[in-house]
Amino acid sequence: MARLGPLLGGLVKIRWRTLTGRSNAEITGEVLLLLAAALLAERVVAYLPQLPMRGVVAGLAVAWLAMSWGPEGAPGQFPLTRGGRMLVRLTEVVVNPLSWVLFYVSARVSPWAPLLAGLAMVEWPVVKPGKRLSAGPSRWPALLRKDVRAAVRLFDTMIAGGIALMFVAYAVREPNMAVEAAWIVPVVLAISNSNLALNAFGTDQGTGFDRYLLLPMTGADIVRSKTASLLVLLAAPLGLVSLVVFWRLGWAMGASVVLESLTLLLLLAGWGAWTSVHTPYPMRAYRFSDGGSVFYGLAAFALCLAPGFAAASGAWWLRFAILGLAGVIARQLMAAAGRRLELRRELIRARLP
Amino acid sequence: MRIHAEGLVKRFGSFTAVAGVDLTVAAGEIHGFLGPNGAGKSTTVKMLTGLLIPTAGTVVINGISLAADPVAVKRSIGVLPEDLALFDALTLWEHLTLAGPLYGLTAAETAERAGQLLRYLDLDRERHTEAGQASFGMRKKTAFAMALLHNPKTLFLDEPFEGIDPSSAENMRELLVNLAAKGAAVFITSHLLDVVEKLVGTYSILSGGKVVASGRTGERPLKEVYFGHIARPAAEEFPWLG
Numbered sequence: 206m207a208r209l210g211p212l213l214g215g216l217v218k219i220r221w222r223t224l225t226g227r228s229n230a231e232i233t234g235e236v237l238l239l240l241a242a243a244l245l246a247e248r249v250v251a252y253l254p255q256l257p258m259r260g261v262v263a264g265l266a267v268a269w270l271a272m273s274w275g276p277e278g279a280p281g282q283f284p285l286t287r288g289g290r291m292l293v294r295l296t297e298v299v300v301n302p303l304s305w306v307l308f309y310v311s312a313r314v315s316p317w318a319p320l321l322a323g324l325a326m327v328e329w330p331v332v333k334p335g336k337r338l339s340a341g342p343s344r345w346p347a348l349l350r351k352d353v354r355a356a357v358r359l360f361d362t363m364i365a366g367g368i369a370l371m372f373v374a375y376a377v378r379e380p381n382m383a384v385e386a387a388w389i390v391p392v393v394l395a396i397s398n399s400n401l402a403l404n405a406f407g408t409d410q411g412t413g414f415d416r417y418l419l420l421p422m423t424g425a426d427i428v429r430s431k432t433a434s435l436l437v438l439l440a441a442p443l444g445l446v447s448l449v450v451f452w453r454l455g456w457a458m459g460a461s462v463v464l465e466s467l468t469l470l471l472l473l474a475g476w477g478a479w480t481s482v483h484t485p486y487p488m489r490a491y492r493f494s495d496g497g498s499v500f501y502g503l504a505a506f507a508l509c510l511a512p513g514f515a516a517a518s519g520a521w522w523l524r525f526a527i528l529g530l531a532g533v534i535a536r537q538l539m540a541a542a543g544r545r546l547e548l549r550r551e552l553i554r555a556r557l558p
Numbered sequence: 559m560r561i562h563a564e565g566l567v568k569r570f571g572s573f574t575a576v577a578g579v580d581l582t583v584a585a586g587e588i589h590g591f592l593g594p595n596g597a598g599k600s601t602t603v604k605m606l607t608g609l610l611i612p613t614a615g616t617v618v619i620n621g622i623s624l625a626a627d628p629v630a631v632k633r634s635i636g637v638l639p640e641d642l643a644l645f646d647a648l649t650l651w652e653h654l655t656l657a658g659p660l661y662g663l664t665a666a667e668t669a670e671r672a673g674q675l676l677r678y679l680d681l682d683r684e685r686h687t688e689a690g691q692a693s694f695g696m697r698k699k700t701a702f703a704m705a706l707l708h709n710p711k712t713l714f715l716d717e718p719f720e721g722i723d724p725s726s727a728e729n730m731r732e733l734l735v736n737l738a739a740k741g742a743a744v745f746i747t748s749h750l751l752d753v754v755e756k757l758v759g760t761y762s763i764l765s766g767g768k769v770v771a772s773g774r775t776g777e778r779p780l781k782e783v784y785f786g787h788i789a790r791p792a793a794e795e796f797p798w799l800g
Contacts, residue, residue: 346656347648347652347653347655347656348656350648350652351645351647351648351652351656352647354647354648355645355646355647358647408647409645410646411641412641412642412643412644412645413643413644413645413646415609415639415641415643416643416644416645418608418609419607419608419609419632419637419639419643420632420657420660421629421630421632421633421660421661422629422660423629547628550609550611551610551611554609
């Protein structure tokens with residue numbers, strides 16, 4: 206135990222510095238965004254367990270047990286006994302605030318969800334050293350392929366995919382599906398992927414960002430490449446939802462959801478590009494992203510709600526007006542982001558590890 | 559001149575990393591840029607290649623001002639940066655196929671050159687390994703291949719031989735000598751004085767952000783020049799070691 210003390214103390218310090226290195230407002234904002242997204246999702250799943258904390262505890266237990274059986278990670282580099290490694294891994298889970306948010310939010314969706322979340326926190330089912338992962342379509346331009354491949358390894362993207370599939374399952378099971386679900390789900394999908402839009406260079410880390418700077422590309426070229434990747438990633442779940450709405454609710458509602466989805470894509474592309482060059486944050490595979498500052502996050506949240514409200518209002522002129530406005534916003538912000546990227550390249554690089 | 563820098567300064571807050579560096583490297587020349595850790599070598603290379611914006615000074619590469627037309631400069635140079643600048647989610651092969659078209663090569667040209675480079679650098683078997691899962695040496699050789707792929711007029715290499723196996727390092731040296739013989743300028747930073755002395759024709763020694771010595775190899779032993787300007791910590795006994 207005497208040998209373990211400094212190691213456990215180091216883990217706690219790392220977590221503490223992660224928290225204190227950022228403002229309370231940023232952390233609070235992120236938690237609020239996650240909870241707000243979960244509350245919106247509840248409208249779709251329409252199931253709320255009475256005691257979500259029960260699931261949180263179960264999830265922590267699963268994460269601990271599963272992690273103790275996983276491959277040796279960083280703690281394995283120290284001369285520890287098996288018991289010592291298990292204790293370190295448990296500490297890693299318990300002192301990670303993300304564990305608590307993840308388990309709480311998942312418990313609000315289903316009492317079984319924290320168990321799955323606990324398993325998902327274990328890296329070995331998805332990342333085995335040396336294991337080849339899905340390469341993605343090989344004909345895509347390499348920069349696009351690289352972004353898509355990195356993004357599908359983020360929990361943010363997995364959750365968006367999960368929400369889209371849950372919606373499909375709901376629509377298949379419920380012939381008289383709620384009309385509200387059709388316009389809420391695209392908003393939830395956009396919000397759950399907003400971190401990806403707002404941290405366009407997060408998956409590249411600093412070295413990848415350096416490569417962008419070394420390639421003969423202007424700042425505008427780089428922003429366009431990033432936006433193309435985002436559109437591909439978001440278009441897949443939004444397209445799936447749109448198809449299901451066409452099938453269950455008819456052409457008018459389907460067209461409405463397509464308009465809403467296009468508006469969401471444009472808003473996230475523009476605001477995401479702008480935010481990515483102003484408050485870049487790293488993103489790690491198989492982890493939720495760190496997110497940007499609370500202002501940019503809340504602004505993205507508000508922007509994503511606008512097309513949803515327009516769709517809910519039923520006024521077609523309003524939907525087209527917001528689509529047009531989103532187009533103008535996207536164009537202006539992307540152009541500005543391209544120029545700013547060249548001027549702020551050192552600041553962006555310094556924020557990425 | 560392939561590389562011409564005048565009065566290069568880089569400050570990070572109150573810290574001056576590079577304090578007025580002048581450099582000139584001609585076509586066909588291999589130039590060694592030497593100095594101890596923290597001397598400002600990598601910072602200088604980053605300014606010469608557009609990764610950092612100089613606080614003061616001008617950079618002209620291949621006759622093009624870096625400040626005026628950075629994209630044209632980047633198209634004409636190859637860079638092996640300090641951190642290698644690879645994407646974890648792309649395979650070694652995909653890095654090369656990504657780079658070729660961006661430098662104006664056709665897909666066929668890219669594939670042919672990439673295949674040849676990977677074979678020569680002994681990376682062929684690992685070509686489908688993702689960079690994030692590749693060893694440091696494999697990553698460095700890939701970044702080196704990316705730097706050469708488009709046949710640049712000027713090449714910047716930051717510590718190219720560290721972490722590279724001997725046979726690949728020998729092949730890399732051969733490539734550089736051939737490239738310089740055909741008129742390209744090669745700018746190398748390194749800590750390996752023996753390696754540099756055999757490879758380069760001219761050198762500069764940087765210390766405290768300033769060039770303290772420069773000249774041609776062969777005039778005086780490089781080690782003598784280097785340690786004439788860079789002090790070594792005094793020798794000590796370590797009775798507890800061993």
